[in-house]
Amino acid sequence: MVAMTTAARKTTNPETGRDRILREAAELFLTRGYAETSLRTIADAVDMQPASIYHHFESKDALLTEILEIGMEAVTTAFAAAAAELPPNASAPDRLHAHVAAHLEALFSHHAFTAAHVTVFPFAPAEVRAATVPKRDAYEANWTALLSAIAPGLDDDGVSIARLALFGAMNSTVQWFDPANGSTSDLAAAIVGPLWNGLANS
Amino acid sequence: MVAMTTAARKTTNPETGRDRILREAAELFLTRGYAETSLRTIADAVDMQPASIYHHFESKDALLTEILEIGMEAVTTAFAAAAAELPPNASAPDRLHAHVAAHLEALFSHHAFTAAHVTVFPFAPAEVRAATVPKRDAYEANWTALLSAIAPGLDDDGVSIARLALFGAMNSTVQWFDPANGSTSDLAAAIVGPLWNGLANS
DNA sequence: GACACTACCGAACGATCGTTAGGTTGGCAA
DNA sequence: TTGCCAACCTAACGATCGTTCGGTAGTGTC
Structure with a gap:
């Protein structure tokens, strides 16, 4: 069940996890503001846990940069x-x-x-x-x-x-x-x- | 000593506490952003405690409004x-x-x-x-x-x-x-x- | 001189924040 | 088959957030 979600996402969305984070975060920062957007909100948008974002980006600041x-x-x-x-x-x-x-x-x-x-x-x-x-x-x-x-x-x-x-x-x-x-x-x-x-x- | 600060502020600054909060908060919101500016920062700028702001304004949102x-x-x-x-x-x-x-x-x-x-x-x-x-x-x-x-x-x-x-x-x-x-x-x-x-x- | 009222303070509350530590898993290489 | 590694996970840390509670000092009123 846990394993399925990863596989399902891979097939239905060709966008990699990293690019998806970038795009969703950019949209959230734009509409809600930087400080107003928590990493948990971004994580929700990409169906991940907050900690997983740190596998792709050093920090929230680095993501915005x-x-x-x-x-x-x-x-x-x-x-x-x-x-x-x-x-x-x-x-x-x-x-x-x-x-x-x-x-x-x-x-x-x-x-x-x-x-x-x-x-x-x-x-x-x-x-x-x-x-x-x-x-x-x-x-x-x-x-x-x-x-x-x-x-x-x-x-x-x-x-x-x-x-x-x-x-x-x-x-x-x-x-x-x-x-x-x-x-x-x-x-x-x-x-x-x-x-x-x-x-x-x- | 504690009593003096109030008296000293009154004489050196004719601006009332409420107006001072409005002005300082507006400048802080403008330069740092709303979410990025905490009530403690505003309180520091007007030489008050965070709780004192609630005597003049219902909430941070009401202050911005x-x-x-x-x-x-x-x-x-x-x-x-x-x-x-x-x-x-x-x-x-x-x-x-x-x-x-x-x-x-x-x-x-x-x-x-x-x-x-x-x-x-x-x-x-x-x-x-x-x-x-x-x-x-x-x-x-x-x-x-x-x-x-x-x-x-x-x-x-x-x-x-x-x-x-x-x-x-x-x-x-x-x-x-x-x-x-x-x-x-x-x-x-x-x-x-x-x-x-x-x-x-x- | 008791009373009320405005303007503040000190201390703390629960919630949420960015971040970290230490796993687990699924796929690829040898 | 084994080992490795990228890609995630769960759980929790300390810090900071907006806000609340229960005071107190000073000022004016009757």
């Missing part, structure tokens, strides 16, 4: 892929749209992992944040370069504010946009359009 | 005040700027109370969120009305997306803008300018 790293890798990869797919002579608004769409697509396809950066990261333990900060900085640098290239009229402060405001706008979508109601590309267009041309022309 | 209500009242009042101060024939971008500036000013002057809505609210206990939702909805309705008035070219979905993206942009400022580096009115101009005229013209 890995989740945040997966999320940051997803958006970083998406940014690079969008840049690679753009024609060399793409217009400024096209480039902006492509990268916004890529960010949003990553945000919703690796939803829990990337969205965790928006809501979980600020309250993560200091050591966890410190471990993830370099990768976050690198990703932000991509956007700083993009925005100064396509809006040469902005000075450094203007670029910073534009980037941060755009991040704020994009990342807040995880709290209100439902992918069932439209593509992330359309959502990107709905954000980039007014932003590029101005509300004055909408 | 009151903090969120103070914050929502601040932005609601600021919105109404901005509307009242505007000349009847103010231009659309002027109206937008005035309300963005009012929101940002409230965000930073009642910093911890209003900012708590951005970062603490999503993970607050369900009962706490339910108690605050009506006032949040009412505030959002103000913005929906404003945006549809000044950007008549947008349909309902467009207004919603514009409002949510603008909220995302404004509220994210609590995580990166330092009021020491400039006025909230300038910050509002830096956000509204590109948004209204478009990045294309920046």
Whole structure:
């Protein structure tokens, strides 16, 4: 009886125990918060005992660190892929749209992992944040370069504010946009359009 | 010696015990998170014993509920005040700027109370969120009305997306803008300018 | 000068937390 | 067939959590 559950899980779910923990934990952290989610809750979600999680992860903090790293890798990869797919002579608004769409697509396809950066990261333990900060900085640098290239009229402060405001706008979508109601590309267009041309022309 | 501390606090700090708890708790919730902040930490910050907090508040949840209500009242009042101060024939971008500036000013002057809505609210206990939702909805309705008035070219979905993206942009400022580096009115101009005229013209 | 009341304190409660120690099992390698 | 190892288990640890109970010191009232 005890033996059956393991075998049954193996056949019905190809996801390994480790990946399942990562995914379920990411979703729980996202919806309930890090401190609000106990290891016993995570264990319940993956049909395990709390102690079993320690076979795969060193600690609860290490679990969160890995989740945040997966999320940051997803958006970083998406940014690079969008840049690679753009024609060399793409217009400024096209480039902006492509990268916004890529960010949003990553945000919703690796939803829990990337969205965790928006809501979980600020309250993560200091050591966890410190471990993830370099990768976050690198990703932000991509956007700083993009925005100064396509809006040469902005000075450094203007670029910073534009980037941060755009991040704020994009990342807040995880709290209100439902992918069932439209593509992330359309959502990107709905954000980039007014932003590029101005509300004055909408 | 024990008696002195009470007298000394009374004279050096005009803030009552209750208000002090509210303010310190709001700041701690904001910087550390709700679940991450224990009542013992709050008690330490106000030089009290944990049990004493229960003389002023029914529970930790009730304390957070009151903090969120103070914050929502601040932005609601600021919105109404901005509307009242505007000349009847103010231009659309002027109206937008005035309300963005009012929101940002409230965000930073009642910093911890209003900012708590951005970062603490999503993970607050369900009962706490339910108690605050009506006032949040009412505030959002103000913005929906404003945006549809000044950007008549947008349909309902467009207004919603514009409002949510603008909220995302404004509220994210609590995580990166330092009021020491400039006025909230300038910050509002830096956000509204590109948004209204478009990045294309920046 | 007795009384009530506000504002606090000291000590403790049961519950829950992250974590650890020490098994057990099922499948693969030799 | 034996031995090994990854993947789990049961049980419990000490720490910390929100909360409660029963006080006490100071202040104003009659």
